[in-house]
Amino acid sequence: MSTNSRQVELRYDPSVIDAKWQQRWEKDALHKVSDATDKPKWYEMTMYPYPSGDLHIGHWYAMAPADCHARFKRMQGYNVLHPIGFDAFGLPAENAAISRGIHPHEWTMSNIENMRRQLRSLGAIYDWDREVICCLPEYYKWNQWLFLKLFNQGLAYRAQAPVVWCPSCQTVLANEQVVNGACERCDTQITRKDLEQWFLKITDYCEQLLDFSGLLEWPDRILTMQRNWIGRSEGVEISFDIEACHASFQEIRAFTTRIDTIFGVTFLVLAPEHPLVSELTIPDRRDEVSKYVNKARQASEVDRLAADKDKTGVFLGSYAVNRVNGEKIPIYTADYVLTTYGTGAVMGVPAHDSRDFDFAKKFGLPIKTVIAPIDWDGSEPTAAYIADGFMTNSLAYDGMTNAEGIQALASDIEAQGWGHRTTSYRIRDWLISRQRYWGTPIPMIYCDKCGIVPVPEEDLPVLLPPDADFTPSGESPLAANSNFVNVDCPNCLSPAHRETDTMDTFFDSSWYMLRYTSPNSADAPFDPTAVHNWMSVDQYTGGAEHAVMHLLYSRFFIKALKDTGVVQFDEPFLRLFNQGVILGEDHEKMSKSRGNVVNPDDVVGDLGADAVRCFLMFIGPWDQGGPWSDVGINGIARWLNRVWVLCERDGSVLDGTGSDDEKCKETVKLLHQTIRKCYVELDKFKFNTAIAALMEFSNHLSKIWSESSINSQIWQDCVKTFLLMLAPIAPHISEELWEKNGYGYSIHENPFPEWDDELASENTVTLVVQVNGKVRDRIDVPVDIDQDTAEQLALNSTKVRAYTEGNTVNKAIYIPGRLVNIVVS
């Protein structure tokens, strides 16, 4: 206690109270969630944590306010499901196995054990009977089952593809897991590899995923990020004639969103991986081209990105014909064209695309303006002109706006058979194979005779063998385990071998909300009735870092499962709220190396779970995060202490002390205003202002007590109602005080207090009097004062007269209940 700055002398022992009620609630199964009630359901879910071993204060920040909101919903009369589980597969477990020789299963389960204890200490309404742990066969069996459903639906496929490889994790990554050309987990620069991998066809769902109409309340920025990630663009796929080259194709197809610039094409660029590069290279350029292509292929993503400023490329020596004007244009290969987007070929329009402009400058290619800005003087541009303008140098299209040109050219090109309108997407299919041990085995068998054979449903789960060599080799550790690999083909019974890759852990989290509804379901991933009754999740909360991974995958997953008939709805999460990030006292991101990490166990030990809960909710709006403060939490602890003292008092001593009618009325009014404020703010996740309102009310009660100016009846009402409002926020102390006041057990089974607008209303208001918008006076008037009277009162104010004397009063503006503004000149 003396070694840190948290020092408040509490009049109660939070550790005793926390333990007392946590045990009681658990013994009485107070938080057991029933599937069968008359109440309307409310499914409020927090993203489940990775069992890293220790509950970080960041976990508390994610979970304590979420629990408060779920409790609030419970008090509103809902049957609330607010479950918890563990995202228990993943690399850290395997890395612990490598560095410390502990089996991933053992490591994970002992971490879970510790985190359960820590999670219990926050006093949340988790129903532990519904806990989901996805590294257990009871869970991952259904990953496999669902994978087979997707496979049968044609949504899971195996393909050779250039994939992103993390040399440190020794596994492939999904595109979504690449951050600035580095692995999102270990920050190692990624490379590319050509590998056979399993993919899920998320690209079949682009349009559905762009349809956000089934979502009730999601932050706009998450929708924007998803929209950008999917990256839909409409354009035209147009062909260029290469008949004269006598290659195996007669044309090169390029995708463009700017078909209006087709007359400005002065070159074509193929991605180095484009199949025609080699064929279109003339003999005396072969050396240079193959050197360039090989270099581009081997270059890591980062190197290619680093080449950002300076364009590179090589002329193949061949020419294509632009069909719209018959012009002969040179064909290049350059690494700024990506093989994975569009057709892997780009028409170079230097006048109207900045990348093409850079390329043309570097290689001395002509720049031909075809979209003229309104004040164009005919000179060659010094930068690409991207904006709108009028078509020029474009034959019959001259004079059109480029918007008209796009439509006209697209139609004419379609009519000529030179191309067609089409839509491109940036998003690629979801790569789910991982060359690691601690994940769900992909339930597939390779048979020399039958090819790829799914593991029969009745043979599930394909169990992870307990014995494996975890040392990363670039191949799944399972591949070295002959007992696992060797299997008879389910079809023809001849010797075959198993798929040895495991699934991306985002597969687990794509459907865990379904499992929570019926976590013990043994012969199906979930009970359809339970899913029907509970889904969709009404409120989901968690960090924004999952915007284009977990949240997009899960939306896709549910839509795909709907198409397989497994579920009947198409959005998993109706409302989403992203909490912010809790920072260290130094306002920096918490990290061990900075030494600014707060251990929740310590603070809970000092001041109790309620103080930590309240502080985290009080520091500011939940979505903004904010810095931890050891001194700041003292303020909250002191407040809870004052609340304790206040609510422990014997209200009956107030009788016979001569209560004041005005004070009684004022107190009742404030009580009802506080209920209203608290209710409205908690509903909107504005915990900070809800707590501020409760503080104002408790301050008022303190003052009232010292004046002995209200009667015991009103005092008791105030205390009782106050405790009910405090209950979702500080569940332990409110329960203890509830009991001490003789209200029985449990406070948490009571409805949230209701307010009476009549009682909350003011009968006088302070009217602000302004002169030319500056506040000059304040007058107390009845709320129902009429405009004329208000204006007269304002004009009669001596303070106002000082400003109106000798000036002309032009007009007065009256805002009922607010102000009178007198305009003088």
Add this chain to the structure above:
RNA sequence: GCCGAAGUGGCGGAAUGGUAGACGCGCUGGUCUCAAAAACCAGUAGGGGCAACCCUGUGUCGGUUCGAGUCCGACCUUCGGUACCA
């Protein structure tokens, strides 16, 4: 570069276009104490004035309005997202 969010006291932050700074922290003074801590009371945006009061003030510069922290335009800064996507 592009997209998005945010800039308010010493600090965290409040404020349907209508009293800027609620609530809390910190600080200052006081009560209690031998003393300290805790607790309680009072004060606390800056500047001026004995005072009543006055002036200035929500990143910068403009605009709309009787009135702007809030709306509009330009810019600066910070933080997220994204990164040659044709």
